[in-house]
Every structure is written in structure tokens, then in C-alpha cells.
Amino acid sequence: MIGRVWKFGDGIDTDLLAPGAYMKGSVEELAKHCLESVEPKFAASVKPGDVVVAGRNFGIGSSREQAAQALKMLGVAAVVAESFGGIFYRNAFNLGLPALVCAQAGTIEAGQQIDIDPAAGRIVVRNDGRVLTCDAVPEHLMQIVALGGLVPYLEQRFRRAG
Amino acid sequence: MTGAAAIRPQTLAQKIVARAAGRDSVSPGEIVICRVDLAMIHDSGGPRRVKPILERLGVPVWDPERVVVVSDHYVPAVDADSAAILKLTRDWVKDQAIRKFYDQQGICHVVLPERGNLTPGLFVVGGDSHSPTGGAFGCFMFGVGATDMAGVLATGETWLKMPETILIRWGGRLSDGVSAKDMMLHACTRLGMDGGDYQVVQYDGDGVRALSMTERMTLSNMAAELGAMTGLIAPDTVTAEYIAAAGGEAADIDRWQADPDADYRAVHEFDAASLAPQVAAPHSPANAGDVTSVADGKAIDQCYIGACTGAKLEDLHMAARVLKGRQIAANTRLMIAPASTRITAAAAADGTLAILTEAGAILLPSGCGACAGYGAGVLAEGERCMASTARNFQGRMGARSATVFLGSPYTVAATAVAGQIADPRPFLAEGKA
Numbered sequence: 001m002i003g004r005v006w007k008f009g010d011g012i013d014t015d016l017l018a019p020g021a022y023m024k025g026s027v028e029e030l031a032k033h034c035l036e037s038v039e040p041k042f043a044a045s046v047k048p049g050d051v052v053v054a055g056r057n058f059g060i061g062s063s064r065e066q067a068a069q070a071l072k073m074l075g076v077a078a079v080v081a082e083s084f085g086g087i088f089y090r091n092a093f094n095l096g097l098p099a100l101v102c103a104q105a106g107t108i109e110a111g112q113q114i115d116i117d118p119a120a121g122r123i124v125v126r127n128d129g130r131v132l133t134c135d136a137v138p139e140h141l142m143q144i145v146a147l148g149g150l151v152p153y154l155e156q157r158f159r160r161a162g
Numbered sequence: 163m164t165g166a167a168a169i170r171p172q173t174l175a176q177k178i179v180a181r182a183a184g185r186d187s188v189s190p191g192e193i194v195i196c197r198v199d200l201a202m203i204h205d206s207g208g209p210r211r212v213k214p215i216l217e218r219l220g221v222p223v224w225d226p227e228r229v230v231v232v233s234d235h236y237v238p239a240v241d242a243d244s245a246a247i248l249k250l251t252r253d254w255v256k257d258q259a260i261r262k263f264y265d266q267q268g269i270c271h272v273v274l275p276e277r278g279n280l281t282p283g284l285f286v287v288g289g290d291s292h293s294p295t296g297g298a299f300g301c302f303m304f305g306v307g308a309t310d311m312a313g314v315l316a317t318g319e320t321w322l323k324m325p326e327t328i329l330i331r332w333g334g335r336l337s338d339g340v341s342a343k344d345m346m347l348h349a350c351t352r353l354g355m356d357g358g359d360y361q362v363v364q365y366d367g368d369g370v371r372a373l374s375m376t377e378r379m380t381l382s383n384m385a386a387e388l389g390a391m392t393g394l395i396a397p398d399t400v401t402a403e404y405i406a407a408a409g410g411e412a413a414d415i416d417r418w419q420a421d422p423d424a425d426y427r428a429v430h431e432f433d434a435a436s437l438a439p440q441v442a443a444p445h446s447p448a449n450a451g452d453v454t455s456v457a458d459g460k461a462i463d464q465c466y467i468g469a470c471t472g473a474k475l476e477d478l479h480m481a482a483r484v485l486k487g488r489q490i491a492a493n494t495r496l497m498i499a500p501a502s503t504r505i506t507a508a509a510a511a512d513g514t515l516a517i518l519t520e521a522g523a524i525l526l527p528s529g530c531g532a533c534a535g536y537g538a539g540v541l542a543e544g545e546r547c548m549a550s551t552a553r554n555f556q557g558r559m560g561a562r563s564a565t566v567f568l569g570s571p572y573t574v575a576a577t578a579v580a581g582q583i584a585d586p587r588p589f590l591a592e593g594k595a
């Protein structure tokens with residue numbers, strides 16, 4: 001997948017992704033405020049297929065799934081970061097959003113076009129041709145992502161079994 | 163390459179995960195699928211969230227004997243909405259033929275081991291962020307979100323990326339008036355709330371070995387505040403005795419130990435002997451210092467002894483040692499919510515409750531209560547509270563402008579007597595004379 005980069009720093013927490021003040025409402029409404037305290041135009045300008053690239057500890061904080069759900073709802077195709085908050089990492093895949101651990105995420109710049117191959121653990125920066133390695137996403141997680149998350153994945157599994 | 167020769171020395175976490183994954187060994191960073199020995203959910207994140215997903219999948223829970231349900235967040239019901247959540251929980255448990263259902267018996271992380279459900283080596287998933295508490299029993303227990311839990315309940319399995327282990331070693335022994343809560347507030351402040359980096363934290367050293375199970379549970383519980391996946395303590399005779407008394411399955415202590423040469427990402431050394439009572443100032447558990455440096459002489463409106471991490475029997479005993487023969491200050495109120503109904507009964511039988519109530523404490527029902535701002539005992543705008551809970555995030559215990567300080571039950575009790583943040587040690591010294 002090829003996507004345009006939105007770049008963020010370290011420690012993007014679940015309150016920035018899914019602000020507590022909007023947690024009572026729908027995820028659609030919540031998504032409009034995703035990351036607004038660090039990048040006010042993000043939610044309005046992000047396009048389907050865009051990619052979020054960040055530093056360390058992306059998604060730290062609470063276990064609220066809405067943090068990953070909001071990005072997914074805005075059309076974000078993947079998140080690439082130096083490291084992730086553990087519960088966010090799980091929630092992202094379970095909700096159909098690939099999360100890639102890439103030590104060199106910091107060298108990717110905002111607005112660049114990157115070509116991500118999660119299964120191979122490879123990112124090609126189209127602007128300068130650099131090839132970055134990341135942790136390969138295993139087959140079963142890729143299947144979950146391909147089907148849109150854990151629930152549709154299990155639905156298919158039970159349908160086959162039944 | 164396979165065979166015994168290829169297996170590197172394993173940490174305790176690696177051994178448990180390898181067993182659950184049906185393998186000889188597992189390396190950090192590998193993603194594996196594990197069979198779940200036990201799944202725990204509560205009234206808030208449980209049935210009301212997972213029921214629609216299981217219905218969509220058209221399946222019941224995979225094994226009703228391996229599911230524990232605890233109603234603790236909305237208990238007792240305070241309005242029609244919370245009553246409906248509790249009713250939905252009861253109806254669903256019945257419908258799914260789940261027998262391990264603890265309805266208003268106390269807080270999940272305390273009730274689970276108290277009723278003999280945990281034994282070393284188990285792979286346990288909990289629908290709550292303080293699920294690392296189970297690590298005190300040598301279980302690999304961690305918290306997940308609702309969709310994740312629905313997947314566990316539907317299939318009996320889950321995936322994980324094998325974490326590394328960070329060792330936190332406490333040398334020396336705590337002095338009188340200092341407790342496990344103080345150890346964790348200090349560790350959070352030194353290492354930061356992401357110091358655990360979603361790896362396994364394992365506690366060891368003389369300072370940990372000297373602790374009772376209930377104090378060890380406080381260490382493991384607050385591994386969540388370090389951002390760790392779980393907080394393990396290798397089982398020993400203390401563990402085995404607790405489990406035997408709780409009627410659990412016999413603990414295999416020898417099997418569930420790390421290999422001597424296992425690899426650790428980092429080893430952090432702390433000294434229990436020199437640790438003073440700690441108080442975390444608003445709004446983070448990682449914002450702690452010695453009680454004497456945080457005490458500001460300003461009035462505290464409410465003192466709260468409650469929560470999974472701060473209202474076990476031993477916690478009540480700590481408070482009683484300070485409160486015996488004393489009265490709480492006129493400017494404050496002291497609320498005590500024992501962590502389970504069994505703890506309330508034990509504290510009634512041994513005279514602890516009488517000491518607490520004679521000092522002016524108000525007893526609240528066993529449950530999450532004011533800890534997460536769901537139940538009785540929440541704060542008004544601008545109020546200042548000293549609590550034995552695990553988190554003091556802004557707005558958590560009620561009004562947004564309320565401020566919460568965290569400390570041990572000793573420190574909360576001393577603060578109640580003084581009406582302002584106070585060091586418990588002088589009270590204990592006087593009490594002894």
C-alpha cells in the first residue's frame with residue numbers, strides 16, 4: 001500500500017487520539033477530534049489511504065479501543081511508529097488497522113509518499129528510494145486486517161467451521 | 163532447528179507463554195497464539211460489551227468453566243442505568259451457564275484470587291487494565307479491550323507478541339509504616355509511566371520476598387501504572403500457602419521459576435530499607451515524593467481507603483494501627499470501602515471495623531466505588547482528596563477540578579487524623595509506646 005505521511009512525535013496518547021470529552025458520543029463524532037490538540041487540521045484533511053508516522057510509545061494510556069477506531073474511521077491505512085503502547089497495538093489489529101514497528105520511523109518526513117509492505121516488514125520511501133526495515137507483520141494478523149478486524153475475521157472462521 | 167539443545171534459558175514469562183502456546187520455548191518479539199486458561203470480565207467492560215459481538219458471531223462462550231464474571235464497577239446500583247447493567251450481567255451469566263459469578267462480592271482483582279481461581283503458570287486474560295494483579299500469583303495475566311475479550315470468549319485463544327522481562331529488584335526490608343504502595347509510587351516516579359514499555363515487569367529481591375500476598379498484589383496491580391503488560395512475582399511458599407487457604411489448585415512452585423541464565427532487558431535496583439512513605443501529587447502516580455516533601459499543610463476534604471490496590475484486609479489493618487484510639491480531624495471525612503465482602507467479614511471478626519468506625523470512618527460497600535468515579539464517595543469541584551487507590555488522573559474521582567493525592571493506607575489514615583497530608587510514622591511510634 002502507498003500512502004501520504006502525517007508525521008507526529010513521541011508519546012501520542014489515547015487522550016490525544018480519542019479525547020475523553022467526546023467519549024460519550026458516537027465514534028464518528030469522536031473521530032472529528034482525533035489528534036486535534038497536536039494537529040488541528042488532521043481530522044478534516046486526512047485522506048483515505050494516508051499513513052500516520054510517529055515516534056516512541058504511540059497510543060499509550062487507556063485501553064479505549066476508540067483510539068484506533070477513530071484513525072480507522074478517518075481512513076488511515078496504517079500507523080508506523082518506533083514503538084507502540086501495548087494495548088493500542090492489540091486494539092489496532094483487532095479493529096483492522098495495521099501497526100508497524102519501525103526503528104527508522106523518525107527518518108520519514110511529513111508529506112512523503114511511502115510504500116508499505118507489512119507482511120515483508122519493508123517500507124520504501126518513494127521520494128528518495130530509501131528502503132527501511134520494520135518488524136514483519138505475521139500472516140494471521142494480516143488476515144485479520146484484510147477482513148477489517150477481529151470480529152469479521154472470526155465471523156468467517158465460524159462460518160467455515162459451521 | 164529444533165530439539166532441547168536449541169532452547170535458550172527462559173524467563174518465567176516465556177515459560178508460561180510457551181506452555182500456553184503448546185511449544186517448548188518462545189523468544190521475545192515472536193507472535194504466538196495461546197490457549198487461555200481463564201478469562202475474567204466485569205460488569206462494566208464485560209457482558210454489555212461482548213454480548214452483541216458473540217451474538218453476531220452466533221457462538222456462546224467457549225468454555226463456561228473458564229470464565230469468571232465479577233460485578234464490581236456499578237455496585238450497588240445507584241440509578242436505573244446501573245441497575246440495568248447489573249441485571250444484564252446476571253441474565254447473561256445465567257444464559258451462558260457460567261458458574262464462577264461473583265455478584266457484588268468485591269473488586270474483581272481481589273475476588274479472583276480470594277476464591278482460589280489463580281495458581282502459578284496460568285495464562286489469564288482480564289477485561290480490565292489492572293489485570294496484571296494476577297502476576298503476583300505467578301500467572302501471566304494481562305488486560306485487553308472489549309473486542310479482544312470477545313475474541314477470547316468466542317475461541318478460547320488469543321495472540322500476543324512475546325515481551326521481554328524487566329527485573330525490578332528491591333533489596334533490604336521496608337521499615338515500619340512503609341508499604342507496597344510506597345514502593346510502587348516510588349518506582350513509577352523513577353521509571354515513568356511508560357517505564358514498563360508493555361514488557362513484563364518482574365519483581366524480586368528480599369524486599370519483595372518479605373511481603374505478604376496482599377502486598378505483592380499491590381506491586382503487580384500497579385505494573386499497569388508502569389505501562390507493563392503484566393507484573394510477575396515468582397511463586398514461593400508464601401504464594402502456595404495463600405492459594406491453599408483460598409482453596410485453589412496446588413501450586414507447582416518449582417516448575418514456575420525463571421532459568422538462572424535467562425535474559426532480561428534491564429535490571430533496576432531499589433532499596434526498600436531506606437524508602438520513606440510516598441505521596442503522589444496530582445495528576446499522576448509518577449509524581450511522587452517523600453510524604454514530608456509533599457505535605458503542604460493545606461486541608462484535605464476527603465480521605466478514601468478503597469480500590470483493588472488499597473483496601474485489602476492488610477490495608478485495613480494498616481489504617482487501624484494509625485486510627486486506634488484516635489479521631490479523624492473535624493475538617494475532613496474518611497470513607498472506607500473494603501475490597502471484598504469477605505474482607506469486611508474478617509475485619510468485623512477481628513475488631514478492625516470497630517476501630518475504624520470509632521475513629522469516625524464511614525463504611526462503604528465493597529466495589530470500585532469512588533475509585534473510578536462510578537459509585538458513592540465522589541468529589542466536588544475544587545476538593546482535595548488523599549486516597550489509597552492506584553490512579554489520580556484528572557477528573558477520575560468526580561469533578562474535573564478536584565485533586566487526588568495517592569498514598570498508602572497508613573498515610574491516608576494519618577492524613578485523616580491530621581486533616582492535612584501527614585507522615586504516618588510518628589503516629590505508629592506513639593501507638594507503640
Ligand code: SF4
Nearest residue numbers: 269469470530533534
Ligand atoms: S477499584 Fe479502581 S482500579 Fe481497581 S478495578 Fe475498580 S476502578 Fe479499576
